[in-house]
Amino acid sequence: MDEIYGFTHYSFFTDMSELAIRHGSFDLSLGLPDFDIDERLKIFLKEAAENSTHHYEPLAGNPLLRESIIRFNAKRTHAISLTTKEITIIPCATFGLYTSLKSILNQGDEVIVIQPSYYTYGPAVVMNGGIPVYYDLDGDFTIQWDLFKKCITKKTKAIIVNSPQNPTGKVWKREDWNQLYELIKDHDIYLISEEIYDTYCYDETEHYSSFIHRELREKTFCIFSFGKMFHTSGWKVSYMLASESLTTRFQCHQQYISYSANAPAQYAIAKYLDIFNPDINKKLMQRKRDIFNEMIKETPFLIEQPAEGSVFQVVNFRNISKSMTDVEFSKWLTIEKKVSCLPLSAFYNSRQNSDYVRFSFAKKDELIIQALEHLKRNL
16 A cells, blocks of 8 residues: 555555445445435536536636625524635535645644544645644543643644534534643644534534634635535535635635636526525434434444534444454444445554444435344344
């Protein structure tokens, strides 16, 4: 396996999905929905094509879409007040993360990455000349702030936060943002807050954005994803919120990397966002989570904490195997038991094992039911 910037050019994310295909297994490994998008989105995309919306949009994005984003965020339970100069339309969340880091890092700057985390975080830091400093969440996947504080040094330039978090499903509350602010308020430290599962918060949990926090807002790049909201990841349209000064800095780099995002999709999303009901989105995915969680109780897997948000559920597999690593177990489950998952260690920089695997419930109900019925019969 080749290495790039010290990171192995290889990913369990694609490996496990390919393994599932090869062995005819039920694939619950990736958060890629297998169900259709809203028919109204398709109509708006056709309308975009008929209107000859085929050329570059402005660097900041389609003006119609930016205005729709302002209206959408004003209607949240915890409203986010915005101006057009604080909004940038971007191709995807990974682009937003990379370009935010590009905008602030100098060679040798440190960036705190909270683990488990999505696999692009560390490499994005290194590719921009920074040094990842990893903070590992403890058993219940909550931050111990006295330990987290020890990660902050004179070289710390940024902290990456993901809420709702992939893979743990934990959601940052108002108190968490307040705690973070108290730690960094006297430091020149930026925040990159990836909030791409913002419309998937369950039960009594509510999404509370970092961008609502008055002081954090001035030093935050806040990233959202229409691909996650509307199940249209292939359209490649997301958006980023930042103060006017940080937006200017971000767009200065953006123009040299990917000037703009998919133009027809921007138009379609602008039209759709005004009629989109996030409560329907939430109820759809919460039902899928509940189906998964109820059925997996009939297997030896153990759910220690139901996902508060996102489209993933972490489960403990040690009732099934005490000896296998989580990587070995994930491969065994995929090949021998015909249900695919991901090992939690794949979400760490250097951890080789854990007691957990991650399943995705962003699937058709029948696939979830068939997969769990199969596990019930065969474990």
